[in-house]
Amino acid sequence: MQRRFFEYVDELSRTLRGKEVLLASYDGEESDFVRFNRSAIRQPGSVMQQYVTLELIDGRRHAKAATTVTGQADDDRAALKAMLVELRAQLPHVPDDPYLLYATEVHNTEQIARSTLPDSGAALDKVLAAGQGRDMVGLYAAGGIYGGFANSLGQKNWYASHSFCLEWCFYHQADKAVKARYAGLAWDDGAFARKVADATSQLEVLQRPAKTIAPGGYRVFLTPAAMVEIASMLAWSGFGLKDHRTKNTSLLKMIEGHSTLAPAITVRENVREGLGANFTGEGFVKAPVVMMIENGRYKDCLVSPRSSAEYGVPVNAGWEYPSSFEMGAGDLDEADVLARLDTGVYVNTLWYLNYSDRPAGRITGMTRFATFWVEGGRVTAPLNVMRFDETYYRILGTNLLALTRQRDFIPATDTYQARSTSSHRLPGALIDDFQFTL
Amino acid sequence: MPTSLESRLRNAMPAGVDFASVRYLRQEDEVVSVRQDVPQPLARGVEAGAMITVVIGGALGYAATCDLSDSGLKDAARRALKWAKLSAGRAVTDFSKIPWPQESGRYVGPEEKPWAALSLDAKFDLMTAESKRLKVDPRVVDWQVSLWHTALDSLYLTSGGGAIEQRFHFLAPDLRVTANEGDQTQTRSLEARAACRQGGLEVIDQVGLHLHGPRVAREAVELLSADNCPTGEMDLILAPDQMVLQVHESIGHPLELDRILGDERNYAGTSFVTMDMLGTYRYGSELLNITFDPTRPGQLASYGWDDEGRRAEKTFIIRRGVLERPLGGTVSQARAGKCGVANARASGWNRPPIDRMANINLEPGESTLESMIAQTARGVYMQTNCSWSIDDSRNKFQFGCEWGRLIENGKLTKLVKNCNYRGISATFWRSLAGVGSAAEVGVMGTPNCGKGEPNQMARVAHACPPARFAGVQVFGGA
Incomplete structure (x- = not known):
């Protein structure tokens, strides 16, 4: 589709009038989705989807529309041509946009990975074999993801990746389960077997009688997977320039109240080491790295083209939300986690976080899969789910005891509208006096 | 076509x-x-x-x-x-x-x-x-x-x-x-x-x-x-624009049959409701009457047939507080051997149908907002959801509202901010102490209820009057 998309844009560009400028984006995927429940197949299928977005600009006026395209060249040419005519007809009816900004310098890029994916049928056999004799539930998603940008100024960008992600649970009973993920570009039987073995060993602990703790403060260890939920909350209005300028940021106390996090906390948007495209829908190339929090102090925001025009700050991102979230490592070795935790809660997964008081950075959420009670540095029992209520300034500030030296790279498994290319690289965190409330 | x-x-x-x-x-x-x-x-x-x-x-x-x-x-x-x-x-x-x-x-x-x-x-x-x-x-x-x-x-x-x-x-x-x-x-x-x-x-x-x-x-x-919302156990009156969230999270989702069957356990979660509870479980007080009603004109999730071709009909799900049936479409009904409703729905052409709550409505009662306030010695009246969090069995929840006003001795008094409350679905609805009238029903919905693997955003809706709950844990901001 790469060649054809660029051809369409070139052809449409030749029909532009006067000082019109055309921006065009392509988003497509060919995905297999196999859903499992109780170690059997619930819903297997595949999705082929392709969208093209055209934006016609004339002076300060612009009109944008997206459409599905079929992949049939004649049909798509005609549809896109008709869409351009519609956009031109709309322009007189839209007001001038003071915050319109698009790239006028040409930066061509190409990030193309060839597929080394396994046949989905073969993967299916392996997943079902791993679930044999167990209660397995989950999703296998695999296939190609494609993105493109081109404009009438001659810029061309293309992105193609081919990945798979198996995210699954082994259930013991009721809500007691182990969550695991095996994702990558090529299937490795040995790596998958190790993931299954790890999950199975945790499953054995879940068979012990579950413990219920009273609300109160406890020492906890959050695994990197649990830290994804904390990072996702930080990302929700934490780092965007617009959220900062309109005082909607959940890190308001860092900006207005001069609060800080622990010096160990450094947070970056690291597009260079992420999985997604490095260009925006307006033709800008994203900054490879944006330092958002450095040694516990707020540093830079993510700046979209629109905010750039509104607030006069250079563009460094497409959306004002991290897509390649990275937190710096600490000095706690993974092997020492249980000993340092001593007595407390080992949290493998957090779930359904939200704000109790957003400007104060106060959040709530639940423990979920494979959360354990630890005594004397040994896992003794699975823990029944608990609700917490905490603030960033305690868990990543005054009460942060250590971050792990090792970090996990965790690709996002979201599949809303399309398969996500976001990712997190995070350490685990040892935290004192973590407040459970219910 | x-x-x-x-x-x-x-x-x-x-x-x-x-x-x-x-x-x-x-x-x-x-x-x-x-x-x-x-x-x-x-x-x-x-x-x-x-x-x-x-x-x-x-x-x-x-x-x-x-x-x-x-x-x-x-x-x-x-x-x-x-x-x-x-x-x-x-x-x-x-x-x-x-x-x-x-x-x-x-x-x-x-x-x-x-x-x-x-x-x-x-x-x-x-x-x-x-x-x-x-x-x-x-x-x-x-x-x-x-x-x-x-x-x-x-x-x-x-x-x-x-x-x-x-x-x-x-x-x-x-x-x-x-x-x-x-x-x-x-x-x-x-x-x-x-x-x-x-x-x-x-x-x-x-x-x-x-x-x-x-x-x-x-x-x-x-x-x-405004002062922060007070902390403590007190009566709570929820306006329709918070009741929609309360019904959605702690009645709609736990009753979706695919959750009860375990399909969602890897993502959206399971349910505290089990098969043996269908038909007998006391979900709430006698005042709790919940209907599945995709036939209500103009409500966001109204339709004639679901996405597996089953005709939509208004059906009581909870009557006088007792759970009658789950929210499961044709496939889930066959798997569970239970009655259900026409609620197999897909978010778009590129996602397969799964059980969705559609329009889940709280039937009006005989109270009014005014009478419920008058009956409250100490409590908070909260409006407009701004925070929602609930466990994967849809039991332990914490919800927040944009705006609140104290109720003291049967009267609305001072404004309070950062209003939150916590509860457990399995017991919360049994504390339902008043349901507003038909004239006070708010018809609302959301276009982005997330669920399913691959993920799906669906339109769901709730028509609810205001309601009063006794003895709820409420609290304010930091």
């Missing part, structure tokens, strides 16, 4: 299988938005695609495509058949034994004033005029007004000759204002984006977009100097 398209879609279904269906959707979206009196870029989208489902040898497979050419549809049918054959003997149930509906019919949702009846210029003028009423104080730092319109046409064909055509128009007006002073920020909105319904431009008047802007803005400013 053009006859030629229907004919081509029907021809795409493979022969010689136990069952096949094709579900076609065409959707047009347009968002007109003004922020800080500046018109935002017009956002438009058109998408069309089809999903072919095949059942053969007891197994099911699907394939979705936006290539609606004959060759594209044929390829999708081939892929769906491949998946069904790969699943043979390894599926969660014998899909060939499911009594797949084969109905035919047509449903057209309401649209009194078509979206196109107002020009684009006029829509921007309308939003700009509303926006200009919102900067009521220097402390207002951000404000936005928008209209999101969706027109959706669907056609569902089955190998047994069924043909269901449905047409919907959705309008989601939104209005929100943010005020700030130092490290205090407060946001008020028009029903937290829940003021959405089926219909055309008439929805703007139905939800009172013209009426509420300056009030919403003033309240955002007033909250800056």
Whole structure:
């Protein structure tokens, strides 16, 4: 589709009038989705989807529309041509946009990975074999993801990746389960077997009688997977320039109240080491790295083209939300986690976080899969789910005891509208006096 | 729907299988938005695609495509058949034994004033005029007004000759204002984006977009100097724009049969409700009457048939506090051996149907907001959801509201901010102590309820009066 998309844009560009400028984006995927429940197949299928977005600009006026395209060249040419005519007809009816900004310098890029994916049928056999004799539930998603940008100024960008992600649970009973993920570009039987073995060993602990703790403060260890939920909350209005300028940021106390996090906390948007495209829908190339929090102090925001025009700050991102979230490592070795935790809660997964008081950075959420009670540095029992209520300034500030030296790279498994290319690289965190409330 | 398209879609279904269906959707979206009196870029989208489902040898497979050419549809049918054959003997149930509906019919949702009846210029003028009423104080730092319109046409064909055509128009007006002073920020909105319904431009008047802007803005400013919500156990009265969230999270989701069957355990979660509770479990007090009602005109998730072709009917789910049946569509009903409802729904052409709550409504009671306040010695009256969190069994929850007012000795007194409360679904509804009247019902919904693997955002809705709960843990901000 790469060649054809660029051809369409070139052809449409030749029909532009006067000082019109055309921006065009392509988003497509060919995905297999196999859903499992109780170690059997619930819903297997595949999705082929392709969208093209055209934006016609004339002076300060612009009109944008997206459409599905079929992949049939004649049909798509005609549809896109008709869409351009519609956009031109709309322009007189839209007001001038003071915050319109698009790239006028040409930066061509190409990030193309060839597929080394396994046949989905073969993967299916392996997943079902791993679930044999167990209660397995989950999703296998695999296939190609494609993105493109081109404009009438001659810029061309293309992105193609081919990945798979198996995210699954082994259930013991009721809500007691182990969550695991095996994702990558090529299937490795040995790596998958190790993931299954790890999950199975945790499953054995879940068979012990579950413990219920009273609300109160406890020492906890959050695994990197649990830290994804904390990072996702930080990302929700934490780092965007617009959220900062309109005082909607959940890190308001860092900006207005001069609060800080622990010096160990450094947070970056690291597009260079992420999985997604490095260009925006307006033709800008994203900054490879944006330092958002450095040694516990707020540093830079993510700046979209629109905010750039509104607030006069250079563009460094497409959306004002991290897509390649990275937190710096600490000095706690993974092997020492249980000993340092001593007595407390080992949290493998957090779930359904939200704000109790957003400007104060106060959040709530639940423990979920494979959360354990630890005594004397040994896992003794699975823990029944608990609700917490905490603030960033305690868990990543005054009460942060250590971050792990090792970090996990965790690709996002979201599949809303399309398969996500976001990712997190995070350490685990040892935290004192973590407040459970219910 | 053009006859030629229907004919081509029907021809795409493979022969010689136990069952096949094709579900076609065409959707047009347009968002007109003004922020800080500046018109935002017009956002438009058109998408069309089809999903072919095949059942053969007891197994099911699907394939979705936006290539609606004959060759594209044929390829999708081939892929769906491949998946069904790969699943043979390894599926969660014998899909060939499911009594797949084969109905035919047509449903057209309401649209009194078509979206196109107002020009684009006029829509921007309308939003700009509303926006200009919102900067009521220097402390207002951000404000936005928008209209999101969706027109959706669907056609569902089955190998047994069924043909269901449905047409919907959705309008989601939104209005929100943010005020700030130092490290205090407060946001008020028009029903937290829940003021959405089926219909055309008439929805703007139905939800009172013209009426509420300056009030919403003033309240955002007033909250800056309000005290935090008190902490403690007290009575709680929830306005309809919080009741919709309460019903959604702690009744709608736990009763979805696919959760009870375990399909969602890897993602959205399981349910504290188990099969043995159906028909006997005391979910709430005698005042709790919950219906599944996709037949209510204009509600966001109304329809004639679900996405597996089952006809929609109003059904009691909880009557006088006792759980009668779960929310499960044709496939889940067959798997569970239980009665259900017509609620197998897909978020679009590229996602398969799963159990969805659709319109889940709290039937009105005999109280009024005024009488419930008068009966409350000490409590809080909360409006408008702003935070939601609940465990994966849909039991332990914590919800937050934008605005609250103390109730002291039967009267509303001072304004409070950062209002939160916690509870446990299994016991919370038993503390239901009052339900407002039919005249006080708020009809609301959300276009973005997330669930399913692969993930799906669906439209769901709730019509609720205000309600009073006794002895709830409430608390305020940091």
